[in-house]
Amino acid sequence: METHIDNLVKLQAVELERAGLNQALRALPGEVALAESALAAAQGKSADISSALSREDSLRTRLEREIAGHRQKAARFRTQLDTVKTPEQAEAIEHEIRFETAEADRLEEEEYASLERSEAQEPMLAAAREQVESLAEALEKTQARIELRRREFAAQLASLDVERESLRKLIAPEWLSRFDRLCASRGTGIVPAENQQCTGCRMGLRPQAWNELREGQLIACDSCQRLLYWDPAMAPAPKAPQPEAIPGAGRAVRRPRSAGA
Numbered sequence: 001m002e003t004h005i006d007n008l009v010k011l012q013a014v015e016l017e018r019a020g021l022n023q024a025l026r027a028l029p030g031e032v033a034l035a036e037s038a039l040a041a042a043q044g045k046s047a048d049i050s051s052a053l054s055r056e057d058s059l060r061t062r063l064e065r066e067i068a069g070h071r072q073k074a075a076r077f078r079t080q081l082d083t084v085k086t087p088e089q090a091e092a093i094e095h096e097i098r099f100e101t102a103e104a105d106r107l108e109e110e111e112y113a114s115l116e117r118s119e120a121q122e123p124m125l126a127a128a129r130e131q132v133e134s135l136a137e138a139l140e141k142t143q144a145r146i147e148l149r150r151r152e153f154a155a156q157l158a159s160l161d162v163e164r165e166s167l168r169k170l171i172a173p174e175w176l177s178r179f180d181r182l183c184a185s186r187g188t189g190i191v192p193a194e195n196q197q198c199t200g201c202r203m204g205l206r207p208q209a210w211n212e213l214r215e216g217q218l219i220a221c222d223s224c225q226r227l228l229y230w231d232p233a234m235a236p237a238p239k240a241p242q243p244e245a246i247p248g249a250g251r252a253v254r255r256p257r258s259a260g261a
């Protein structure tokens, strides 16, 4: 292959590798963001359970205060029973005592229900906290792994940049500017031709162009304008000469045996 073609092809390979690395670099923060959002979700869940538990706690504190209030009132009414004068007064006070006692009992049941809810939430909170811990650990590992990858990619990019600059110095400016323009507009500047087609746009080539390519010339695709070259190494190897086909050979033929053989 002509040297300027060879250098353009090498430059194209370097450019494609750089593009791939840059794309991989851009994808790296996404992995960290994914781990971060998983952790944030677990933290949110843990915080929700935790605040539900403290709501139950303050509910029980309030209930206990109210229960004590009702029991005290009931006790006070009981002492008044000693000083009543009429059966009507006694009946009225008995009624109050029943009311206060019933209220205290009702609130105690509420408190019990709250305790049961808390008991159910405790293991959920423990599990959520465990998950937060493991996701925080996973995030740290992801960050470390991504940082390592970022450095590897940056080092590879740096060495590709060196290779790119040295290749560019070897290529004539008119080819370079054409190559750069094509890379900017088409993504690639030079592509191989295969089976009489441009591999950039799949347009078929005229026989004249195909012949020029096979003579080692660099031409432009009529359709996409990419530079085209022909790589003899890419061409299918010529078939090994086959022995002349013998009619019937290869077919499993059972010749009728002649009688008596």
Ligand SMILES: [Zn+2]
Binding pocket: 198, 199, 200, 201, 202, 203, 221, 222, 223, 224, 225, 226
């Ligand atoms: Zn083309």
